[in-house]
Amino acid sequence: MATINLTVNGQQRQVDVDPEMPLLWVLRDELQLVGTKYGCGIGSCGACTVHVDGIAMRSCNLPVGNLSGEAITTIEGLSENGDHPVQLAWLEHDVPQCGYCQAGQIMTAASLLANSPDPDDAEISASMNGNICRCGTYTRIHAAVKTAAK
Ligand code: FES
Secondary structure (H helix, E strand, O other): OEEEEEEEOOEEEEEEEOOOOEHHHHHHHHOOOOOOOOOOOOOOOOOOEEEEOOEEEEOOOOEHHHOOOOEEEOHHHOOOOOOOHHHHHHHHOOOOOOOOOHHHHHHHHHHHHHHOOOOOHHHHHHHHOOOOOOOOOHHHHHHHHHHHHO
16 A cells, blocks of 8 residues: 555545556545546556546556656546537537446547647547447547537
8 A cells, every 4th residue: 555646637636545556446436536437447448548647548557656746637627517628519419328438438539639639530530449339429429529629
């Protein structure tokens, strides 16, 4: 066990955990930020995507001990009132079906647009490719990313 200081959604947080504990479980079980989802646990599905210093990263295989001083953003901290352009575009296109993967999808899309404000179709597809949706909402996801980029 170790005491680890984190910056999560702009707030200083302190947790006493095994430094090897994946960030996902610190967020969900220690900080009660349950918007970030567990899917595969091996970095393959994207359900657990958060931002670390603005970059989309899988939290299920990211040891929390490596993250002191990094700015972590979860879906709860992406915007004040759910009004991030990506969230608004998701509503406009009625993207989710079951919804389970959507926090991860939105976090990946938000990171893409923060780093590339006007991506072409190929860039959107390449960036979103690692986020799996079992309901197959990919067409709406792609359209919503394009809308958010406008
Ligand atoms: Fe992390 Fe699937 S739960 S990538």
